[in-house]
Amino acid sequence: ESVVVITIDGPSGAGKGTLSQLVAKRLGYHLLDSGALYRLVALSAYKLNVNLQDEQAVADVASKLDVKFDVTGDTTKIFLAGENVTDAIRQEAVSMNASVVAAYPKVRAALLQRQKDFAQAPGLVADGRDMGTTVFPQAQVKVFLTASAEARAERRFKQLQQKGVAVNMEELVKDIKARDDRDTQRATSPLKPADDAVILDSTSLTIEQVLNAILAYVR
Numbered sequence: 001e002s003v004v005v006i007t008i009d010g011p012s013g014a015g016k017g018t019l020s021q022l023v024a025k026r027l028g029y030h031l032l033d034s035g036a037l038y039r040l041v042a043l044s045a046y047k048l049n050v051n052l053q054d055e056q057a058v059a060d061v062a063s064k065l066d067v068k069f070d071v072t073g074d075t076t077k078i079f080l081a082g083e084n085v086t087d088a089i090r091q092e093a094v095s096m097n098a099s100v101v102a103a104y105p106k107v108r109a110a111l112l113q114r115q116k117d118f119a120q121a122p123g124l125v126a127d128g129r130d131m132g133t134t135v136f137p138q139a140q141v142k143v144f145l146t147a148s149a150e151a152r153a154e155r156r157f158k159q160l161q162q163k164g165v166a167v168n169m170e171e172l173v174k175d176i177k178a179r180d181d182r183d184t185q186r187a188t189s190p191l192k193p194a195d196d197a198v199i200l201d202s203t204s205l206t207i208e209q210v211l212n213a214i215l216a217y218v219r
């Protein structure tokens with residue numbers, strides 16, 4: 001493929017979202033937030049009263065997903081059937097349900113082409129769990145970004161605190177580990193580094209340091 005694809009995979013809270021945005025901005029590339037798609041499926045299923053245990057029904061929701069990513073400058077607004085759900089899809093309940101629906105092979109299959117379509121000139125930064133292994137196996141640059149569960153929970157804690165959301169640190173660590181387990185242990189496209197991915201541990205690095213490491217690797 002002539003379009004350059006950079007994949008950034010890793011567990012929740014490792015900083016993929018922030019880093020992917022920064023890399024995309026720096027290079028003038030498009031951005032795929034694949035986690036948002038799974039979150040949208042979870043939210044949509046909830047709104048449509050679809051039973052989350054019913055794989056086929058959830059996959060139907062995924063294939064019919066009416067979503068629009070509205071990019072202006074640094075901000076992306078996400079619309080589900082015309083409704084702005086940018087904040088709604090970040091709620092903890094949606095995070096949990098996203099990792100439940102993401103374990104269904106039929107849901108992943110339903111979202112595959114939609115994700116591939118994001119690869120447009122001049123390039124794409126794809127953020128997720130299986131970008132380098134499944135969705136863009138031919139990507140020129142693959143990064144696997146990790147950090148300890150505690151460091152990831154702490155970052156999330158600070159984010160939520162800033163938003164004025166009351167949270168319990170132990171609960172956060174527990175939630176993060178539960179999501180990690182579901183993501184790494186599922187049969188279809190489990191979270192794992194591609195064989196040709198460079199592994200970056202951000203536990204004791206600043207965003208700036210990680211950004212520079214990724215950009216150096218791209219060059």
Ligand code: C5P
Pocket residue numbers: 012013034035036038039095098099100102103127128129130131179183
């Ligand atoms: O990255 P984010 O936390 O927004 O993703 C939400 C959930 O979607 C993850 O916990 C994971 O279960 C799922 N996901 C996935 N594959 C991706 C991106 C996200 O299974 N490529």
